Amino acid sequence: MVRIYDMKQKEVINSKDCKRLGFIVDIEVDLKDGKLKKLIVPGPAKVFGMFGRDKEYQISWDQIKQIGEDIILVDIDEEKALIKSDY
Template identity: 50%
Template sequence: MRLCDLREKEVINTCNCRRLGCVVDLIVDMNKGCVQAIVVPGPGRFGGLFGHDSEFIIPFECICKVGPDIILVDICEEKFLHQCV
């Protein structure tokens, strides 16, 4: 599967059934050639009008299922929410 295919999929947290957004980037281990995590934009400032100042970095182990339209993850959102630099 390619990154452009993942960007079309919505990420849903199964803990609270909340939509997190779509995948914007991947973190890849170049030595092993495997995906370590997916990156999803965090909550936007002022309802998303002024961009995002944080992002969810979701480890590959937390992905439950990749379907045709969505990616199901099982995370505690506060733990995986990081501020953008």
């Protein structure tokens, strides 16, 4: 069993290219079914790592390959998973 707090402490890494995506900042849950639908990880910073972020990685539950002690391995196509943030 894993708590959301514990998951937020793990770094998310794309297994396709071993790129570090960052840490979970939010989740999306289907309240009707009570199931976790997506993990939300901030996208890359705009300019030289500054000036905020306007996109986020939305990683669906089926794209999570393994949850380990320190990391969460995902298998995503970054271009498709990188979505304009609503916030």
